[in-house]
Amino acid sequence: MYEQTCDVAVIGAGTAGIAAYRAATEAGASAVLIERGPGGTTCARVGCMPSKLLIAAAKAAHAARSADPFGIRVSGVAVDGRAVLERVRAERDRFVGSVFDGLDGLPEGARIAGTARFRDGRSLTVDDHTRIAFKAAVIATGSSPNIPKPLHGLGDRLLTTDTLFEIPDLPGSLAVLGAGAVGIEIAQAMTRLGVRVTVIDSGDTVAGLSEPDLARQAAAIFGAELDLHLGARLDSATRDGDGVRLAWTDRHGHAQVTQAERMLAATGRAPNLDGLGLDAAGLRLGEDGVPKFDRRSLVCAGAPILIAGDADGWRPVLHEASRQGG
Structure with missing residues (x-):
């Protein structure tokens, strides 16, 4: 040795x-x-870099659909999910490459695998x-990523931020567990890219907001775009056909069921x-x-x-x- x-x-x-x-x-x-x-930093590989690229694509689609008040008529906005994710990965890989470039100049023996x-x-x-x-x-x-116990049996139908950006195409529907900063930004981006999104969180706020009035406004704004359920409890998650089936209890104690193609765990790291x-x-x-x-x-x-x-x-x-x- x-x-x-x-x-x-x-x-x-x-x-x-x-x-x-x-x-x-x-x-x-x-x-x-x-x-x-694999190196390259969490931010560059699976964090803020690829997520912001996804958000940029979503913003472009949202702007095209919302141009009417400016007298700009855009009809038939179509989202090519494969192309969106290919661009995200290409730009992400460029970011990661720049991190590795910064390490290539280290003296011999200073970097140990x-x-x-x-x-x-x-x-x-x-x-x-x-x-x-x-x-x-x-x-x-x-x-x-944290993987809550109810999600352990979902196999490849379960996504995390470590795997989300590797899928070949956007799913038709997505259930997101966690309305923190990461969960809510991905949920909004996916919604604006045409994915049907349901967000479930046991807390009462989105994105970790603590000021009551701001938290209420944010919940209303995000809730107008996607199916947002705060104060909810996930009871079970199972594979169902080609997707997943979630059994959960809403804030009023009522049993609910949600079906989606894929599940995203956004419950912290x-x-x-x-x-x-x-x-x-x-x-x-x-x-x-x-x-x-x-x-x-x-x-x-x-x-x-x-x-x-x-x-x-x-x-x-x-x-x-x-x-x-x-």
Whole structure:
């Protein structure tokens, strides 16, 4: 096994990890960037980049249908779902490529491919080929979509933001579980692209809004475009023919059934921490399995290890991941 020593070992080559590596080297520290893949940052691959491209297409279709008040007559607006998604993927891949281009210039040996696991609070292994001793480490392993238990049996009929942009064509109908910022923006975009959309959420607001009047206005605006149900509980989800069948209870306690071609889970993301050997590193974990850390320094309790970006579950947005990584 190859043995290596560095000042800073960064686990994860997403937004936070890249920022951490650059900050370390710019400060004169020796650093390595460990990447399990696929890399390219969550934002560029499956987050804000492809979702905003989908929204741009939806906005174009919506504008064409809404041009009459300006004296512009547009008839027969047709959405080519395959072409929309092909463009989303092409532009998305260009964004991801630019991220990889920024990593290509790293010194030889600074970028290590594989899965990292702590041996103790001062060393880790990458697969079975490299052992790294470090003075400090940064956990920047990102996050993965949450899949609520009722959705586990849907197989390929279940979509997440990690898989949504890979489908070859737009579905005829889509049920969305979760009316947070991600769920509601995708739901509105899909609606404007001609997909019949139903959104179910157990909360009382959309997009995480907390100001009561604003939350009511937003619910009314989105509800005018799509089938929005707040304060609802999903009871079960099953495969049904070529689609899915959802049994749920509305806010008034009435049983409801929704059928759709595909289901989108938009219920947040969980930190990627499994398999890291956090116990071996001596880190103290919270009830959620995330290491306890100081929110000013991001240093974890128990070892010279920091945690940044989606991995710490604190502020899982792009600019915060970059700031925390630095």
